[in-house]
Amino acid sequence: MILLCDPRIAAVSGLDDGEPLVETTKFVSPVEVAPHSTGGAVDLTLRSADGVELDMGTAVDATPEASGDACFTAAPSIGATVRQHRQILVDALPRVGLVNYPTEWWHWSYGDRYWALLTGAARTRYGPV
Known part of the structure; x- marks a missing residue:
């Protein structure tokens, strides 16, 4: 991830300086804010009472x-x-x-950096191990 954000990579790829970071964060959270590594995030979906996964629009x-x-x-x-x-x-x-996390319907957080930002908490509840 860090290499993809390196301005030298941007020069070779033809992307502007900030574009590699923008493009890569569509697939992987930046290491400095990756919520799953803190134990503060979970990916969820819904199932019916008989265990059938409900249609959430995407995988x-x-x-x-x-x-x-x-x-x-x-x-x-x-x-609808x-x-x-x-x-x-x-x-x-x-x-x-x-x-x-609004770009992923399935991604929910508690206590991580994104949670602190949205809730106005003074600090996170978790940190990377």
């Missing part, structure tokens, strides 16, 4: 490119049923303190 870990941006929690392109399923997460999880 967990779908990329913006592969999903036509349908992986965004509030993507305008998703249908998918929107209702995602809304269940949006309604329930903040009630127990989790926050959503």
Whole structure:
């Protein structure tokens, strides 16, 4: 990841200085803020009472490119049923303190840097090991 953000890589790739970082963060969180490494993030989906996974519009870990941006929690392109399923997460999880990373409907955090930013907490609850 660090090499991809290096200005020398930008020069070779033909991208502007900031573009490699923008492009790579579509696939991998920057090391300095990667929430899964802190134990403060979880990827979730919904299942019916009989264990069948509900239609959430994309697979967990779908990329913006592969999903036509349908992986965004509030993507305008998703249908009503998918929107209702995602809304269940949006309604329930903040009630127990989790926050959503809006480019991934499945990604929810508690206690990490993103959570602290969105909740206004003075500090994180977790840190990298």
